[in-house]
Amino acid sequence: MTRQAVSTLVLLLVVLLVFWRMRAGWRARTRRSSALVPTLPVAPAELGAARLAPVDATYVSTTRSGDWLDRVTAQGLGVRSPAQVAVFDSGVRISRQGATDLFVPASALRGATGAPGMAGKVVGGEGLVVLTWQADPADPRGLDTGLRPKHSADRERLIAALETLTPGQAPAQEENS
Secondary structure, three states, X not given: OOHHHHHHHHHHHHHHXXXXXXXXXXXXXXXXXXXXXXXXXXXXXXXXXEEEEEEEEEEEEEEEOOOOOOEOOHHHOOOOEEEEEEEEOOEEEEEEOOOOOEEEEOOOEEEEEEEOEEOOEEOOOOOEEEEEEOOOOOOOOOEEXXXXXXXXXXXXXXXXXXXXXXXXXXXXXXXXX
């Protein structure tokens, strides 16, 4: 074998080893994060009134709340994908292309804000919309889900709609007299 063939073979083996270790690391992360999100919330048959019509966005990732690099990969939450985000009385529906859709019930939503980035995407400024929510009531820390609206004007509209679902922010219900 020539020196070039040996070098190519060694390089190929190193690349394969790196990919194998990356896959093993992803699987280990998924096992660890499965305790945080044992199942995804199921959207109710009746979502209620739409507070925001679907907006195009990129689903960036979900992380542990407060740690923008601690990606949660359980239940397909680590997969970046094009999405449409709609806000309803019952919660937030994130319809993802090529990945499992995500529904965050209004009762699980803890807040919404802008952020410069999170695992998988750094945009600077306040270009991401981050939903803070609880998948498991036993986990007081919760999760952050990052979305990058396609149009910058949708960012403020999305945050405003999400804030109407957070505790203490919901509009008052009219009482029957």
